[in-house]
Amino acid sequence: MSSYMTATEAAAELGISRATLYAYVSRGLLSSAPATDATAHAPQADSANAAAANARRYDAAEVRRLARRKADGKRAGKVAQKVLDWGVPVLESSITLIAGGRLFYRGQDAVELARHASLEEVAALLWECTPRRVLDAPAAPIAAAQWSAWLKLWSGHSPLERALVLLPAAAAQMPRIWAQGRDAQLDNAAVLMRLLAAALISAAPSGEPLHRQIAHAWGVRSRIQADLLRAALVLCADHELNASTFTVRCITSTGTHLFGAATGGLAALAGPRHGGETVRVAALFEEAAHADDLHRYLAQRLAPDERGVTPALSGFGHPLYPDGDPRARLLLDWLAQRAPARSPMAEVDLLAQAVMETTGARPTLDYALAAIERVLALPRGAAFTLFAAGRVTGWIAHALEQNADGRLIRPRARYVGEHVPA
Template sequence: MSSYMTAEQAAAELGISRATLYAYVSRGLIASAPSPNGRHNHYDAGEVRRLARRKADGKRAGKVAQKVLDWGVPVLESSITLIADGKLFYRGEDAIALARQASLEEVAALLWQCAPRRVLQAPEAPIAAAQWSAWLKIWSGHTPLERALVLLPAAAAQMPRIWAQGRDAQIDTGAMLMRLLAAALVSAAPSNEPLHRQLGEAWGVRSRAQTDLLRAALVLCADHELNASTFTVRCITSTGTHLFGAATGGLAALAGPRHGGETTRVAALFDEAARADDLHRYLADRLAPDELGAAVPLSGFGHPLYPDGDPRARLLLDLLAQRAPARSPMDEVDALAQAVAETSGARPTLDYALAAIERVLGLPRGAAFTLFAAGRVTGWIAHALEQTADGRLIRPRARYVGEMAGDLRHAAKPIA
C-alpha cells in the first residue's frame, strides 16, 4: 500500500471536497508535501486514515476524550485550584491577592490544608551536611534541572519515612521536598528560611523589594490546575509511589520546552529582539505563517485559559517595573510586549514575566525555570495528597486509530 495519497484519494478517504482538504492543510490538520514529480502535493496516507477514523468515530466517549486532553472539559475533580473568568484561585482564595503579601510557605499550608507552622517547623531532611555538600560538588557544573533530577532520588534514598502514608508524615516529607528541591536548583545547603530569601541570597539579590518580587513569583507559580507536569504527578502518585518519586516525574515534565522550559525560549526571544534593527519587522518575520499557512506561535505570549491576558504576568511585570534597577533592559521588555500586542494582539504569559525577571534583575541563566520549579512543587504536593486520598489508579483508555487487519476491523468498536 502506498504511503502517500493524491489530493483526490485523500479527499475521497475523508469524504470531503478538495477545497475542504486544502482548508484542513491550512489549519494544520493534515500535512502536505510536493510529490516526486513536483507538479502536485501529496498527503501522508497514515495521517489521512487516522483523521478519517476520528471523523467516523461518532461515539460520545471518543469526542469527550479528545476535548478532555486538549484544553477542554475537566478530567478530574479537585478542590485545589480554580481558573475561571480570567482569574486564578487557590482553595477559593484569589492567587493575585495572595501574591501581594503571602510567602510560598503560607500558600503551601493553604494548598496542603495544614497550619503554616507545620510547614515552617517541619523537621530537617535526614541528610548529613557533608553528604549534601559532596553531591553538590559533583554536580556543580550542571544545570539546575540536571542537578535536581539527580539529587531528589538520591535524597529519597536517605529518608526512612518516605513511604509513610500518614498525613503528618506526608506534610513533613512535602516540606523537606520543597527545601531540598530549592537547594538543589541553586546549589546551596537546605535551609528553613523562606524560599524567596534562599533564592535571593543564592543569586546575590540585596534589595528587599526585589527579593519580595521573587516571593510573589513563587506564589504565582505554586499551582495551575491540571497542567502537564501536575497531571504527571497525579498519575505517578496514583500508582502508590512516594512524593519524591512523583515530584521527580513532575520536574521532568515541567522541563519540556512547551511547559516550564518555555522560559528558556522566551530568554532566547529577548536576545534576538534586542539584536534586531527593527523590532516590528523582526516580529513580522517571526509571526509569518509557515509553508502550510498555519500561524506560528510566539514563546511567552497568548495563554488559552486567559484570552484577556494572564493575570500572573500582569502583576509580575507591574512589580518588576517598580523594582527594576536604574540601568536595566526593562524598556526592552516593555517594548517587546507592546510590539507583540500591536502586531498580533497576544499578551504576555507567566513564562514571559519569569524570563523578564531573570533578565532585568541580572539573575543567573535558568533562574526563571528555577522560580517556576521551586514554586510549582508546592502544587504538586497538594495534588499528590489529594490523589492519595482519592485512592484510585489513573488509567484512561486510548482510542485506536491505526491500521486494522480485515478480520479485526469490525471487532474494534469505540468504547461508549
C-alpha cells in the first residue's frame, strides 16, 4: 500500500471535495507536499486546475488518522447526552444550525435575517426574548466620567486590548453581576453587548442600535453603507461551537457570570486562527495589491515550505461550506453595490477570482469583513470589531443555554502516549 495519496484519493478517503481538502490543509488539519513522478498520477481527463491540485501528495497515515477522528466525532454525536459531563466535547444546542451550506439562527436563515434585521433583533431571537426587552434594558451602572477616564487611559491600545481590560473593570461595578434570575441575566446581557461595543469603538455606551453607533464612530455617513455594517454584525452573531463559543460555554459551566465568560471568549478570539484571521486577510490584501503579477504572487504564496507544508491562505475555504460561505457571498455582493466610486473593490474581486482559479477555494466571512474595512476605508481593526461586537450576542445565548443546562463541561482526553503497564 502506498504511503502517499493524491488529492482525489485523500478527498475520497475523507468523504469531502477537493476544495474542502484544500481548506483542511490551509487550516493545518493536513499537510501536503509536491508530488514526485511516482505519486503524481492525476487522470488526464481532469481540467488543468484539478490536475494541478491533484499533483500534490498527502501522507496516507495522516489522512487515515483524520478520517478516523471524523468517524469518532460522528459516533460521539450519537451519545453526546450520555457522555457530556466526562466525555467528548460535543454539546447539544438549539441555537444555531449549519447544514446544507446554510446558517440558521433558531430555525431562521441567518442570511435572510441579515437583509433586514438589526443586531438587537437577532439578539432577542437568540436570547428568546422580545426586541423591546433588549432595547429597553437599563443602562450600564457606570458613571460617564469613570468610563471616559478608562477610555482615555487605554486610548492608545487596540480595540481587543481595550475590551479585555474594560469588561472586567465594568463587571466590578455591576451590583447584580451574579444574579441568576431571568430578568437580571437579560439586563446584564444587554449591558454587556453595549459595553463591549463601546470599548471596541472607544465611545460612551448608548442604547442606540449598535450599527448606528459604529457607523457614527467610524464616520460612515452613507445610510446604505451603515446598512452593510448592520448586515455584517448580524452574520457575525453566532456560528455554532467555534473555539471562542466553546470557551464561553466551558467557562459558563463553572458557574461564573456573563462578563467573565465573554472576557474568556475575547481571549480565545484573539488568536490568529480565529478572530485574528481578519488581520491576516488585511495583510494579504496589502501584499496582493503590490504584486506585479497576481497569479505569480499566489503561486509563490502557496509554495510549500522546506517541510513540504503549504502555507495557509487566510480568508478562503471553509470546511463547513464546501460550496462557499453564504455570509461572505451576501456581504461581498452588497459591498460591491455600496462601494465608493474610487475604492479598491476591483482588487478585492480580482484576488477572490484568482484564488478561486488557483485553488478552488472561495472567500469566507473573514475575507468579507476585511474587504469591508478596506473598501470603505474604515479604521484599522474595524473588521475585528465587527466580528467581536456581533459575536458577543451568540456568546450570551450559549451562556444562557449552558446556565439552564447546569452541568460542568469536562471532556475526557484520548491518551496517545507511551503505554503504562498495569
